[in-house]
Amino acid sequence: MRHILSVLIENEAGALSRVTGLFSARGYNIDSLTVQTTEDPTLSRMTIVTHGSDDVIEQITKQLNKLIEVVKVIDLNEADHIERELMLIKVRATGKDRDEMKRMADIFRGRIIDVTEKTYTIELTGTGEKLDAFIKALDPAVILETVRTGASGIARGERVLKI
Amino acid sequence: MEHLSGAEIVTRCLQEEGVEFVFGYPGGAVLEIYDAIFRQEKFKHVLVRHEQAAVHAADAYSRSSDQVGVALVTSGPGATNALTGIATAYMDSIPMVVISGQVGTSAIGLDAFQEVDMVGCSRPIVKHNFLVKDVRDLATAFKKAFYIAKTGRPGPVVIDIPKDVTINKCAFEYPESVSIRSYNPPSKGHPGQIKKAAQLLAEAKRPYIYVGGGAVQGGAGAQVTELVRLLGVPCTNTLMGLGALDGTDPNFVGMLGMHGTYEANLAMQYCDVLIAIGARFDDRVISVPNQFLSNPKRIVHIDVDPSSIAKRVKVDVPIVGDVKHVLTDLIAVLKEGNQRPHPDALANWWKQINEWRKPDCLLYTPSTELIKPQAVVQKLWEITNGEAIVTSDVGQHQMWAAQYYKFRRPKQWINSGGLGTMGFGLPAAMGAQLANPDAQVACITGEGSIQMNIQELSTCKQYHTPVKVLSLNNRYLGMVRQWQEFFYGTRYSESYMDALPDFVKIAEAYGHVGFKIENPADVEPVLKEAFSPALKERLVFMDFRTDPSENVFPMIQNGKGLNQMDLPPHMRGLQQVPFENNRDYGNLC
Numbered sequence: 142m143r144h145i146l147s148v149l150i151e152n153e154a155g156a157l158s159r160v161t162g163l164f165s166a167r168g169y170n171i172d173s174l175t176v177q178t179t180e181d182p183t184l185s186r187m188t189i190v191t192h193g194s195d196d197v198i199e200q201i202t203k204q205l206n207k208l209i210e211v212v213k214v215i216d217l218n219e220a221d222h223i224e225r226e227l228m229l230i231k232v233r234a235t236g237k238d239r240d241e242m243k244r245m246a247d248i249f250r251g252r253i254i255d256v257t258e259k260t261y262t263i264e265l266t267g268t269g270e271k272l273d274a275f276i277k278a279l280d281p282a283v284i285l286e287t288v289r290t291g292a293s294g295i296a297r298g299e300r301v302l303k304i
Numbered sequence: 305m306e307h308l309s310g311a312e313i314v315t316r317c318l319q320e321e322g323v324e325f326v327f328g329y330p331g332g333a334v335l336e337i338y339d340a341i342f343r344q345e346k347f348k349h350v351l352v353r354h355e356q357a358a359v360h361a362a363d364a365y366s367r368s369s370d371q372v373g374v375a376l377v378t379s380g381p382g383a384t385n386a387l388t389g390i391a392t393a394y395m396d397s398i399p400m401v402v403i404s405g406q407v408g409t410s411a412i413g414l415d416a417f418q419e420v421d422m423v424g425c426s427r428p429i430v431k432h433n434f435l436v437k438d439v440r441d442l443a444t445a446f447k448k449a450f451y452i453a454k455t456g457r458p459g460p461v462v463i464d465i466p467k468d469v470t471i472n473k474c475a476f477e478y479p480e481s482v483s484i485r486s487y488n489p490p491s492k493g494h495p496g497q498i499k500k501a502a503q504l505l506a507e508a509k510r511p512y513i514y515v516g517g518g519a520v521q522g523g524a525g526a527q528v529t530e531l532v533r534l535l536g537v538p539c540t541n542t543l544m545g546l547g548a549l550d551g552t553d554p555n556f557v558g559m560l561g562m563h564g565t566y567e568a569n570l571a572m573q574y575c576d577v578l579i580a581i582g583a584r585f586d587d588r589v590i591s592v593p594n595q596f597l598s599n600p601k602r603i604v605h606i607d608v609d610p611s612s613i614a615k616r617v618k619v620d621v622p623i624v625g626d627v628k629h630v631l632t633d634l635i636a637v638l639k640e641g642n643q644r645p646h647p648d649a650l651a652n653w654w655k656q657i658n659e660w661r662k663p664d665c666l667l668y669t670p671s672t673e674l675i676k677p678q679a680v681v682q683k684l685w686e687i688t689n690g691e692a693i694v695t696s697d698v699g700q701h702q703m704w705a706a707q708y709y710k711f712r713r714p715k716q717w718i719n720s721g722g723l724g725t726m727g728f729g730l731p732a733a734m735g736a737q738l739a740n741p742d743a744q745v746a747c748i749t750g751e752g753s754i755q756m757n758i759q760e761l762s763t764c765k766q767y768h769t770p771v772k773v774l775s776l777n778n779r780y781l782g783m784v785r786q787w788q789e790f791f792y793g794t795r796y797s798e799s800y801m802d803a804l805p806d807f808v809k810i811a812e813a814y815g816h817v818g819f820k821i822e823n824p825a826d827v828e829p830v831l832k833e834a835f836s837p838a839l840k841e842r843l844v845f846m847d848f849r850t851d852p853s854e855n856v857f858p859m860i861q862n863g864k865g866l867n868q869m870d871l872p873p874h875m876r877g878l879q880q881v882p883f884e885n886n887r888d889y890g891n892l893c
């Protein structure tokens with residue numbers, strides 16, 4: 142099953158490679174990983190999307206907790222949570238396609254953030270599925286480049302991940 | 305406040321930690337540190353002949369004492385040579401601090417001479433590591449390193465120090481304490497879980513205690529013994545746990561696992577309540593989990609490392625905590641509630657175990673012509689009264705050492721269980737001897753393994769470590785030969801050791817005493833001489849020419865269950881001993 146792990150980790154050099162090294166050394170999957178410092182500059186927060194059986198996820202969580210720099214790990218799947226991913230997508234937009242492209246972006250609540258004579262660059266946020274859906278809705282021939290961040294997640298309601 | 309150079313800070317930190325010995329090898333990146341070592345007198349430095357040996361020696365120094373082992377190596381090749389030693393210590397959870405030199409901070413990342421990314425190289429095989437880029441962080445890094453190495457589940461910690469950091473100066477103050485917000489090793493176990501464990505034990509009809517290296521490392525030997533005596537329950541030790549319970553204790557049923565005893569393995573398979581103490585259900589112990597669990601049993605697992613619990617098998621009562629604390633509490637609960645397994649059920653269980661014991665799976669055919677390796681170990685045990693500290697290398701001799709030397713106490717048996725590192729034995733013996741100058745230290749090795757770090761005979765000479773080396777020389781990479789015999793149609797591909805050196809001459813060349821023993825009748829006299837007062841101060845190398853065809857039994861082949869052992873010749877046919885799992889024990893409980 143797909144799980145989304147949220148990890149608070151000391152903001153130290155090498156901490157990220159310890160996490161990724163752990164995944165590769167033990168044969169776990171990373172579907173996506175996002176990381177940035179938090180409001181407390183000594184802490185970073187990672188969102189790791191992974192998949193595996195309950196046993197595997199339990200081991201991943203335990204092994205992550207074993208890393209000296211890891212302060213806290215939660216599995217966001219255990220309760221309601223919100224996920225967002227950012228995509229920047231550059232598309233060919235010429236002639237009558239230009240209007241069509243604009244309309245599509247609007248439908249998906251995307252924003253055109255860069256324009257040239259022949260291209261649009263669209264910013265889109267949402268769940269991974271939504272971004273997938275947008276890509277699917279386009280003619281593959283018009284897609285010039287995509288870049289996606291991977292999911293970031295946070296628990297709904299009062300539940301917080303803090304030390 | 306004193307202003308010290310980084311190198312001086314290094315030596316001061318080691319002094320503050322009460323370090324007695326540092327095992328190491330110099331080089332450009334650590335010359336400042338070596339200079340500071342020269343200018344101090346509190347701890348001694350042992351110059352090994354290969355960095356791998358420095359780490360093994362530090363490791364065994366720790367394993368045979370209550371200290372943190374310390375090794376010091378230079379950058380690049382010094383650091384990479386140390387990696388096998390570090391991985392060995394990591395697999396066996398040994399507290400250790402390895403200091404490695406690094407090229408200057410301004411050269412890092414530029415492929416400088418003798419640069420290697422030590423933090424990157426060692427990451428998967430350390431508990432933690434540091435690259436200290438600022439001299440002001442050095443003291444804290446040391447404090448943290450020692451704290452991390454020895455608390456919780458112990459392990460090696462690497463401190464990588466660039467050369468300029470050893471030169472730069474700053475005010476020195478050793479932190480009194482350290483707290484790492486993200487690191488809180490557990491101590492006490494959960495009282496509710498401990499109660500549950502006591503309850504399970506009291507309900508058990510076929511209880512079994514399974515003790516691993518965690519009990520040895522966690523200093524819980526006395527508690528294990530008390531628990532076993534209190535309950536009168538059979539107990540097995542893993543290869544790493546040997547000595548946790550006295551090997552001559554009547555409740556001890558021998559080591560278990562791939563080369564464990566018949567009775568220990570069958571008890572493991574057929575018990576109904578299993579208490580695992582500081583043991584991790586290693587694949588060499590339980591073989592394949594589904595076979596192991598084919599006989600339903602309730603499992604209590606006590607371990608300081610939560611990730612060891614439920615890693616390979618499902619556990620009914622997990623107890624995370626320091627084994628010593630948890631066992632103390634468990635014993636108290638059992639005593640308080642007067643909870644014991646039912647005596648009749650237990651008597652039946654013992655009856656079954658004694659039946660399994662009867663054929664004596666460790667029996668071997670003695671010979672007057674060929675030296676039997678088992679006999680050498682048995683004699684060693686007799687002559688040293690079972691009191692020697694024994695290190696071993698890896699192979700058949702290691703298993704015979706584990707099977708035939710009955711270890712009396714924890715920290716007496718020192719071997720590379722997790723990684724299985726050939727070349728471990730001699731440097732380990734050196735480290736153990738330095739930690740225990742008055743002890744008899746024996747290194748049981750093979751002609752293959754000893755040649756992986758034989759240069760340490762030189763170190764032994766320099767530092768007067770009079771270890772007794774017993775090489776069970778079968779002219780084969782014996783364990784490899786055994787597998788080839790069993791699984792590869794006796795095609796002995798590259799397991800034959802041709803062109804063996806004259807080990808007596810080698811020993812003598814290094815300034816030691818050497819004996820070559822070819823006749824079984826000479827085994828005892830030579831061992832007696834080696835351990836006699838006359839040779840007390842001398843390293844004695846004994847080259848026993850053993851029966852080359854001898855194999856280690858029992859053996860569990862990969863993928864087989866604990867009740868599917870290959871047995872020694874005199875027990876063939878017994879193999880499928882049916883255990884009446886559902887045998888009616890009456891209304892005992």
Ligand SMILES: Cc1ncc(C[n+]2csc(CCOP(=O)(O)OP(=O)(O)O)c2C)c(N)n1
Pocket residue numbers: 697698699700701702724725726727749750751752753754776778780781782783784
């Ligand atoms: C560094 C290393 N290389 C290879 C092995 C694989 N290996 C395990 S046992 C063994 C043979 C050991 O031979 P020897 O030391 O002569 O001992 P014996 O088995 O004959 O007692 C080998 C090669 C190992 N454990 N470690």
